[in-house]
Amino acid sequence: MLCFVGEVAIVYPHGTSEGEKRANSTARVEIFKMPGGSDYVIHDIDDENHIVGKACISGTVHIPESIAVVGFPILSEMVVESNSQSSGNSTTQEDKLLRSSYRDTDMGTGFVPQTITPPTFHAPSFGVTVLGNAHGFDKSGSTSGYVLWVNGRGVMVDPPPYASATLEREGIRPNMIIAIIVTHCHADHDAGTFQKVLTGSKVAIITTPTIYKSFIRKYAALSALSPALLMHCHRFRPAIIGEPLRFQGATFHFTYTLHTIPCIAFRAEWRNKSVVFSGDHLNSPPIINDLVDKVC
Numbered sequence: 001m002l003c004f005v006g007e008v009a010i011v012y013p014h015g016t017s018e019g020e021k022r023a024n025s026t027a028r029v030e031i032f033k034m035p036g037g038s039d040y041v042i043h044d045i046d047d048e049n050h051i052v053g054k055a056c057i058s059g060t061v062h063i064p065e066s067i068a069v070v071g072f073p074i075l076s077e078m079v080v081e082s083n084s085q086s087s088g089n090s091t092t093q094e095d096k097l098l099r100s101s102y103r104d105t106d107m108g109t110g111f112v113p114q115t116i117t118p119p120t121f122h123a124p125s126f127g128v129t130v131l132g133n134a135h136g137f138d139k140s141g142s143t144s145g146y147v148l149w150v151n152g153r154g155v156m157v158d159p160p161p162y163a164s165a166t167l168e169r170e171g172i173r174p175n176m177i178i179a180i181i182v183t184h185c186h187a188d189h190d191a192g193t194f195q196k197v198l199t200g201s202k203v204a205i206i207t208t209p210t211i212y213k214s215f216i217r218k219y220a221a222l223s224a225l226s227p228a229l230l231m232h233c234h235r236f237r238p239a240i241i242g243e244p245l246r247f248q249g250a251t252f253h254f255t256y257t258l259h260t261i262p263c264i265a266f267r268a269e270w271r272n273k274s275v276v277f278s279g280d281h282l283n284s285p286p287i288i289n290d291l292v293d294k295v296c
Contacts, residue, residue, distance in 0.1 A: 179247065183207070206237045
């Protein structure tokens, strides 16, 4: 078993000569690792260098020992260590997990991932799906982000990076998301929004004009895309402080919070239910009271 530790790999049929590899004159499977996360794009290429099949998978792929792999020569240290401590043909826990998710074939052209059907997701009339619950300084966790469901459609709130992949794993179709609320322009709260507006269906961005202008200016500079192009990728619904916003049958009330840069909180009301999102906020009554005294 090999674990992928690079950006690209080529899987050749058993017995392929070095000359055939250099000349690309044999059927093969090319695997490209997408930046970040655990997504892979697979191209099935015939001996005439024609792409005859494409697929996208997530997770770790099990390669049988009978197949030669070029591009990922490094074995996972965890696998090497666990195998060195075992004897005979004992199977590690990682092997069991991998084999439960993927199967290999005896075909000379490569492997076939087992089809994994995503779970069926039924959106609630009013509810919340958690996309992440960590913070911006936790390198091993996904920063806090949510989907607020209103009448069966989703409003993402500060989606973390790779939120779209999280939705896919949960069986949530991209077109179920119709809007994104951006509370402020710190990277752990707005990076997923940038990815969504570039790769997904056209959504509405809901935030104050001040925060929206900062968002466009920031990601135009980071991506070298023109502000006009970024603004063309979505619709803007301004959130005006003190004025209710009707959206998808719900009523949203926005307010600013006490943060290092402009940041909003909101209350969403739908029929006789409501949900409150505080956003990033200095929740320290003594400090707040002291600030009020100084201002007054």
